[in-house]
Amino acid sequence: MFDIFRDVRQMNKRQLANQVLNFLLMVCTALMVWRSLNLITWCDSPIVVVLSGSMEPLVYRGDLLFLTNYDTPVRVGDIVVFNVADKEIPIVHRVIKIHEGKNGEVKLLTKGDNNRVHDRPLYASGQDWLTKKDLIGRVRAWFPYAGIFTILLNDFPKAKYLLLLIMGLTSLLKREE
Structure with missing residues (x-):
């Protein structure tokens, strides 16, 4: 030494x-x-690591996700990463419902594949839908367990x-x- x-x-x-x-x-x-x-x-955080098992069996804890945030419309079935007010850690879940408002604003409802119910209880108080500003990006590709080292360090x-x-x-x- x-x-x-x-x-x-x-x-x-x-x-x-x-x-x-x-x-x-x-x-x-x-x-x-x-x-x-x-x-x-076009994404502030183009690479993220999955920290929970809420998307199993498709995406596991420790998988490395690659995101994009182009202006193409989000569809039902897309896996998105989003932030919720008052929470530091982004959430990776699937879009299960899309609601278009009269003013053209698109609102999303998400759910983890391994969860029984939708994500409304996870959203900020009084928030029933996600909007474009809540999204970090859409998952385009992932490498299984490539981020496990990050989890160990955390x-x-x-x-x-x-x-x-x-x-x-x-x-x-x-x-x-």
Whole structure:
């Protein structure tokens, strides 16, 4: 463990600056990829991980979902991801009913495939339908269990910080031959 600190002291300033710049380049690249996905999909959160079993047996906890938010109309049977006021975690459920108002506003009712009843009890107080502003996106594809690592990091927050520390130290201390 203390060999790491000895290695840092032995680095010259140029090597250390190079390692710091490489680390910053990795972070900036990840941010650019994320922002590019936002632009391509028209979605603020183009990739989400399923955190519950409410959509089983089609979508399982830990599946990685890819979303889009184009202006094509949502249809009954589409799987959507939406936010509810006063709740931090988005919900992944299927549209079971669509209601078009006289003014052309489209309202949606959702339900998890593994749930017995519709989602009205999950919506904000006094809200009976979802609107376009509640939607994050529509599920276009998913990879089974590809997000299980994210769930593990959320279940064990100290592991998340430890992993970030290890990644940061590794990228800063790795010597290029």
